[in-house]
Amino acid sequence: MAKTRKPTIVVSENLDGDPAKWLNRHADVVHMSHEDEPAFHRALKSAEGLLVRTYTKVNDKLLKAAPKLKVVGRAGVGLDNISIAACTRHNVRVVSTPAANTQAVVEYVFALMFDAVRPRLYLDSYVPPPRYHQYRRQHVTRQLNELILGILGMGRIGRRVAQVGHAVGMRVLYNDILTRRQLELPPDDPSEFVDTTTLFAEADVLTIHVDGRRSNRHIIDKQVLMSLKPSCIIINAARGMLVNHDDLNTWSHIAEQYGGMALLEVQDPEPPPDDFPLFDRPNVKLLPHLAARTHTALANMNWVVRDVVAVLQGKEPDHPAN
Numbered sequence: 377m378a379k380t381r382k383p384t385i386v387v388s389e390n391l392d393g394d395p396a397k398w399l400n401r402h403a404d405v406v407h408m409s410h411e412d413e414p415a416f417h418r419a420l421k422s423a424e425g426l427l428v429r430t431y432t433k434v435n436d437k438l439l440k441a442a443p444k445l446k447v448v449g450r451a452g453v454g455l456d457n458i459s460i461a462a463c464t465r466h467n468v469r470v471v472s473t474p475a476a477n478t479q480a481v482v483e484y485v486f487a488l489m490f491d492a493v494r495p496r497l498y499l500d501s502y503v504p505p506p507r508y509h510q511y512r513r514q515h516v517t518r519q520l521n522e523l524i525l526g527i528l529g530m531g532r533i534g535r536r537v538a539q540v541g542h543a544v545g546m547r548v549l550y551n552d553i554l555t556r557r558q559l560e561l562p563p564d565d566p567s568e569f570v571d572t573t574t575l576f577a578e579a580d581v582l583t584i585h586v587d588g589r590r591s592n593r594h595i596i597d598k599q600v601l602m603s604l605k606p607s608c609i610i611i612n613a614a615r616g617m618l619v620n621h622d623d624l625n626t627w628s629h630i631a632e633q634y635g636g637m638a639l640l641e642v643q644d645p646e647p648p649p650d651d652f653p654l655f656d657r658p659n660v661k662l663l664p665h666l667a668a669r670t671h672t673a674l675a676n677m678n679w680v681v682r683d684v685v686a687v688l689q690g691k692e693p694d695h696p697a698n
Contacts, residue, residue, distance in 0.1 A: 383688045384444075385425035388416065388432040391451065395678035399427075402685045417441040425684045427451060429677075430665075434458040439466040447693075449684035451677040452668070453477055453532075456588030456615060460698050470697040471683035475532055476676035477668035482536045484667035485583055485613050488639045492581075492609045493518050521545030526579025528595075529586035529614070530559055530567075537583060538567045551575045576603045583611040584618055594620040601627040606634035613667045616644030624660065625653040632659045641667050 385403040388410040399405055408419040410432040420426070420442035427449045428434060434448050439462055450458060450472040463470050494517050503511070525541040527534045530552040541548045548567045552559060556569050576582070582604065586592050596610070596619040604610070608631070612619055624638055631637065637659040643652070646665060654660045668677070683693035 383424040383685075384422050385427060385684065385688075386416075386419050386423040387427045389427075389429035389451075391427060391678055391681070393675055393678060395675065395681045399681040399685070402681075403688075420445070425449065425688055427681065427684060428457065430457060432457060434463065434470075436462045436465075439463065439468060447471065447684050447687040449680040451680045453677075454587055454615070455697055458697075464698050469687045469693070471680060471687065471693045471695050472697055473677045473680045474695055476679075477670075477673035478532045478536055480670040480673035481533050481613055481667040482540060483670075484641065485533075485537055485611055486540055488611055488613070488641070488663075489520065489581060489583075489609070492637060492639060493520055493523070523580035524549060524578050526550070526575045526582045527567075528572075528575065528582065528584045530554070530561075531585060531587075533614075534583075534585040535559075535561070537585065538565075542566055546581075549575050549578060572600075573603070576600055577605075579608060580605065581609045581611065584614050586614060586618065588615040588617060593617050594623075596620065596624070598623040598626065604631075604636070606631045606636045608636050610636075610638040611641070612639070613641040616640070616642040616646060619644075621653055625657065628654070628657045628660050632657075635659075637661070639663070641665060 382402065382404045384406060385399065386406045386408055388408060391399070403425065406419050408416050410416050420438065422444060423442050424444050425447050426442065426445060429451050434457065439445065445468050447469045448458060448463060452472065453474055453476060455470065455472060458470055460470055497511055497515055521544060523546055525546040525548045527537055527548065527550040530538070530550045534550065538548045538550060549570045550567050551570060551572050561567065584596065586595065598620065601623055619640065628638060639661050641663045642665055643662060648662065654662060683695055686693045
């Protein structure tokens, strides 16, 4: 009996665990980093499928180097690094894992929020009683239920952030390009839709959860920043390009004396260069893009392999983007 030919799938960024083993049973897998462009483009010549994460740019240039390509799978949420229009022009399907890391990112956002509002002081050695009681007198903080949570972008992650915010007693304001009806929020959802002017003016914590479309670049700019409370806590766990870092640098000097701060889980570019303007700001914290880095979320994202193979088998994927 003739052996069934396996399709060739190029993996340009990390893929491991059970999804990798599963893919090896269903395809001839070629691991080739996008960073080695000549070798990568040679591998693309025979590729029928391509698996990427965050840093592989799928555009006309790449697609012209991959004449046999039928499907691109993004092991992640959002498609900022993939040109859907270019893929459609080249008759290439795009699939992703839109809900894979929602819980992981939401937990991380609240970890940052608690770190900012309720920082802990750990004892790693004996502390004499006077100093011990001095610590207790000095370290008095706010409570989250005293703060207004502002959410810019009420998609999967924004909604879950709102739910957790309500659970800890916060008043939740949000803004989205979709109306409340289009978002299909439950009738009893206590989140309050407000315009952006109100959102920025009233938020004690502003967390950003919009996508990376071109019109959202530097959506947090000087005008927005100067409309915030100088004590606001800004959290960006979405995309680095949403924040104008030069403008944020200016704002951070003003906000420092009022307790305002910014927690940037993502930056633009990544990693930030040596001369990145925010490294030396005490009230700006940079993190190395860790929000989705849980074992469960990574496995969920890696299982995009199922949709990639489904397309190559002539089946309709569960999570098509085009």
